[in-house]
Amino acid sequence: MSETISLKVETQSDGRSIRPSSVARARQDQTAKRTFFIVTLLPVILIVMITIALFLRALPILNAHPFTQLLFGDVWKPSAGLFGFKPFILGTVWVTAVGVLLAVPPSLLVAIYLAEYAHTMTRSVAKPILDLLAAIPPVVYGVWGLLAIVPFVQGVLAPLSDRWLDSIPLFAINQPTGFGILAAGIVLAVMIAPLIISVVYEVFSTVPNELRNASLAVGATRWQTIRRIVLPQILPGIIAAIVLAASRAFGETIAVLIVVGNVANIPTSIFDSAYPLPALIANNYGDMMSIPLYDAALLGAALILLVVILIFNVISTLVLQRLKRRSWA
Amino acid sequence: MDPHVQVKNLNVYYGKQQALKDVNIEIPKKQITVIMGPSGCGKTTLLKTFNRFLELTDGAQLTGEVLVDGENIYDRDVDVTEVRKVVGLLAQRPSPLPMSIYDNVVYGMHIHKMKRDRREYKAAVKHYLEIAGLWEEVQKRMHDPATSLSIGQQQRLCLARGLAVEPEIILGDEPTSALDPISSQNIEARLIELKQQYTTVIVTHTLRQAKRLADYVIYMYMGEVVEAGPASEVFNNPQHKRTRAYLEGLF
Structure with a gap:
């Protein structure tokens, strides 16, 4: 030099x-x-x-305590020295699953429409609105859930379910408040939908137009082209997008905490209350720290949350990167 | 002349820019028509109006008529997938679908449910691969991915895939421009063989290829058809000075 x-x-x-x-x-x-x-x-x-x-x-x-006992213990009673995470882990899984199940079908339809059918104009209007939806602070979603979704679940969905689906345990009404897994799942679904849409949209754009044209040129319809050519190519990417959204839902704290009921039971119905891990940590850390091992237990919960989310994120990021680098030549 | 395709008062706009200006031409049946002209003159745009690929471009507008066998393919009640079944396309770059060689050829036939059972499909695949001059090379590896073929083989595969839906017209958008000389020759030989049965329209920017293939020539410049006629006439005795300049290699 x-x-x-x-x-x-x-x-x-x-x-x-x-x-x-x-x-x-x-x-x-x-x-x-x-x-x-x-x-x-x-x-x-x-x-x-x-x-x-x-x-x-x-x-x-x-x-x-042995690790398995922590993971699978039913009872959470810190004052008695019982630290069973099972209700919280299951609460998190239930809320995440309901959120993802509600969000995925409409999100996929929107993403397919925007990527494959929509006019440039429609796209340039719809995309910023979706980004805006993703930018709304979780606490606002939480309050919206509290004021709109909880009453909706209590006043509309629960009576409907009570009337038509009462015999199915998954839809049983075991508590009347409206606070619970379904309300949290609906709020989460609205929160993660923009994420799924935008990632899936990106994934669609990794498929070169030559492939679409090759299919259209022999007289295939748009939908035949999407179903037979485009979708099989990007299935891993779609799954990665869903996993990414699931990890977002898994860790979402405040919006869920406001509407989920926060009762440490083992849920059996989507109308039950639950107490997901993030809510447990947020509600209790800093209080009652005089109880032995309480602090360690909450940080153990945080560790579980972190590890699961890291794994989800790493997997989906790897899949998406591979998809973007793939060449079709 | 017995025209297979007639273009009447065709204008195409991309946004505010006019790409084709009042095009009126006729494409003769079962001959090779070559559209030539400098880049940006609208050759590919004209070709795209024949299988309605133009509407895949956002903002493209069209007025006028394109008649195939006397029927305007832009009429409201025309099914675009039927148009594309009748008017096949060989793209500029070979575009094998991400599936096996066999599945590539059978793809369009499946889409249109053209055969009754597996045996018929298999026979048809063999038939069209033979026509495309690829059967010998691939018969033992039908279930290998199409991308494992060389680029020249891929283009012949795309030809077989296009022919398999039984089109009457084959469009070629500079179909040899991505290929090596030997593969190009091979494709050209196929096209010459096929002109007994198919009306062929090729866009090219190489004059030599135009001379080798053309029975009928359309010369375009700046979105307008400057001259159109039988190859012997246009090449030997061009009527328009722009055509003459192009043929003499002045640009």
């Missing part, structure tokens, strides 16, 4: 040396590059550090 700089022109025509400034600038450039690199590395370091820290802080409870 220094050789290049000192090579030829020692002085400019007006007699000033150009060397000192060049060396200083090269050093500046190096410093800038290193700084940016370290800052870029920060998120990675942060994830690793948070995981380790959570693990260390959760260690006391992992030492006190």
Whole structure:
């Protein structure tokens, strides 16, 4: 580097040396590059550090109780030294599952429409609106759920279910409040739908138009082309988008906490209340810290949440990246 | 002349830009028609109006008529998939579908439910691969992915796939421009063989290819048809000075 700089022109025509400034600038450039690199590395370091820290802080409870007993224990009674996560884990799974099941079908239809059928104009109007939907703060969704969805579940859906589906345990009305898994699932579905739509839309655009044209050219309809050519190509991407949305739903805290009821039972019906892990942590961390192992138990819950979401995210990101890099030539 | 395709007062716009200006031509039956002209003159646009691929472009507008066997394919009650079944397309770059060689050929026949059982489909696949001059090379690897073929073979596969839905007209949008010379020759030989049975319309920007293939020539410039006529007349005695300049390689 220094050789290049000192090579030829020692002085400019007006007699000033150009060397000192060049060396200083090269050093500046190096410093800038290193700084940016370290800052870029920060998120990675942060994830690793948070995981380790959570693990260390959760260690006391992992030492006190066997891991399986924590995962599958039914009873949560910290004052009695009972820390069963099962109700919370199941609560999270139920709420996530209902949210994803409600969100996926309409989201796929919207994404297919926008990617394959819609006019450029429609697209340029619909996309920003969907992005806007994704930008609404979760607490606003929570309040909307409280004011609109909970009464809707209580006043409309529950009576309907009571009348027509009462014999099916999955739809049984075991509590009358409207707060519960279904309300949380509906709120979550609305929250994650924009995410699914935008990722699936991106996935559709990885399929080159030549393939669509090849199919249309022999007289296939749009739908035949989508079903026989496009969809089989991007199925992994669609699944990845759903997994990504599930991980978002899995970790969603405040919007769920407001409408889900927060009762630590084992749900059997979508009308039951539940108490998902994020709500457990948010509601209790900082309170009642005098109870032994309570702090460690909550951080253990956070660790479970973090690990599950990390796994979901890594898998879906890998699948999506592979899809974007794939060549069709 | 016995025209297979007639174009009447055709105008095409992309947004505000006019791509085709008042085109009136006739394409003769069971001959090779070559559309030539400098790039950007509207050759491909004209070709796309024959199988209604133009409407896949956002913002493309069309006025006028394109008649195939005397029927306007832009009439309201015309089924676009039927148009594309009758008017096949060989694209600029080979575009094998992401499936096996066999499935590529059978794709369109399945779409239109053209045969009764597996045996008939198998026979048809063999038949069209033979016509495309590919059977010998692929008969032992019918279930390999189509992308495992060389690019020249892929283009012949696409030809077989197009012919399998029994079109009457074959469009070729510079169908050899992505191929090596040997593969190009091969495709050209196929097209010459096929002109006994099919009306063929080829867009090309290489004059030599035009001379090798053409029975009928359409010369375009800036969205207008400057000259159209039998190949011998246009090549030997061009009427318009722009055509003459093009043929002499002035641009």
